[in-house]
Amino acid sequence: MTTVVAITAGLSETSSTRLLTDRLVESLGRQTGDVSVEIVALRELAHDVVDATLTGFASPRLQDALDKVAAADGLIVATPIYKASYPGLFKSFFDVMETDAVIGKPVLLAATAGTARHSLAIEHTLRPLFAYMQALVVPTGVFASTHDWGAEGAQALEQRIDRATAELASLLKGAGTGRSRDDEFDLFSETFRSIAEGPRA
Template sequence: MKLAVVSAGLSLPSSTRLLADRLTSALVDRVPEVEVEVIELRDLAVDIANNLVTGFPASRLRAAIDAVTSADGLVAVSPIFTASYSGLFKSFFDVIDHDALAGKPVLIAATGGTARHSLALEHALRPMFAYLRAIVAPTAVYAASEDWGAEGLSERIERAASELAGLMGKEQPVRAQVDEVVPFEQQLAALRP
């Protein structure tokens, strides 16, 4: 079984790569036999740009595309810039044939400086992979600067990894625990002076 991990972080070290590594580790804990190939898009930026204007991938880019398209599962992590995925992230998926990810299980994740950008997973990444007909895990993982070491990130990582393992046919996903629902009227009453 093969797992491709695409990290679009630009810096070194990168919080995007750190999140990709934590997601990968959680998946490998569930599927120890999986072979992992990490693709750092930062290293392929020039090749991606050249492919966009020439239509021909260089050998390193071709190897990355082959790794993604032949994998049994995909972890795709992008930094969020201006409320959406990075241009490098989008450009990489633009050079992949639009039918190549059909039916492929994908776990989407992103990093950003503030929690304000967390919905980018739902309004940018998830629709892109839906357009490519991939099967996106229900739990997307967003990590803002304040999330590192905070309560909740590890739980989201574990739940997302479990869902991806399930989509890859290796595990039954862990069901999320739902806190008691507080009626809306009660929430509004608590806000009144």
């Protein structure tokens, strides 16, 4: 079975970031029935992440989360945006991760914020980070501000969610089938091209 880890970086116990993560997971489940998703909440690992940053050693609990990310076929990554960027906890988690943990791995990026002023944060902060880590980031990022949870923005948000998870599901089709890294990049190129061209007449 294809495995996906959903990393959610909301700092409060109940957050719009976790809500968006859950919506993405539900949508992915509708896109493909043959997927197992595990959620990693960084809030629960905050002290472990700080300790690993200072000592260079991961606690068993943090190491288990890092191992799950490295073993997953794909990732959903959701973070809140503060002052035009992701919080330190989010960055620190990826700082303590092995540098090759997500090479060639399909990744869906999502972010939440209180205002649409942060709507480009996925493009200017998240996407460069995962490009550096050599992940296969799906074309559609999912951003949700306070407006998107209301009646006026809900439909557009749902469309973005479904589009992004469809792109992730397309890339995951090749996961766990013995494809080489070159094959995965070819699959990504084909997926991106088909999305850009739109449905055939």
